[in-house]
Amino acid sequence: MRKKKEDIKGNRYGKLVALYAVSESDENGGAEVWRCRCDCGSEINVLYPSLISGNKKSCGCLKEESQQNLLERLELVDGTCVEWLEGRKRRVDNKSGCKGVYKRKSGKYTVSIGFKKKIIYLGTYESRDEAIEARKKADSSSTIPWFR
Ligand SMILES: [Zn+2]
Known part of the structure; x- marks a missing residue:
């Protein structure tokens, strides 16, 4: 059984809102990637750890x-x-x-x-x-x- 990371769908991190997981945890060096929508309208892929740690709070427009x-x-x-x-x-x-x-x-x-x-x-x-x-x-x- 695959260990699933916390579902953060819909959660807000700064200006970003998590939309859906783009990749599983075993890709990208172990980090899950989430598709996020920024308040400005842009969508970007963000590494799960960056999101939950608060390192990434916008698409870069902040x-x-x-x-x-x-x-x-x-x-x-x-x-x-x-x-x-x-x-x-x-x-x-x-x-x-x-x-x-x-x-x-x-x-x-x-x-x-x-x-x-x-x-x-x-x-x-x-x-x-x-x-x-x-x-x-x-x-x-x-x-x-x-x-x-
Ligand atoms: Zn933005």
């Missing part, structure tokens, strides 16, 4: 998105999202909510906008009003000039 990741982390860590309009907290009818405007430790405001699963950095502003204005402008434009 580095290119370092700025984007930084902004995503900002969203999680910073947490001090600035409300859109003072005194009108968490308006339900504002689908954009307060996302996209962040107060930095420096006192400045960083503005970003989520578009097609990407976060686009709009700039850093001295005042909250400027930041909110920039974000509103981006929201109201049907085409986003920053994107591309």
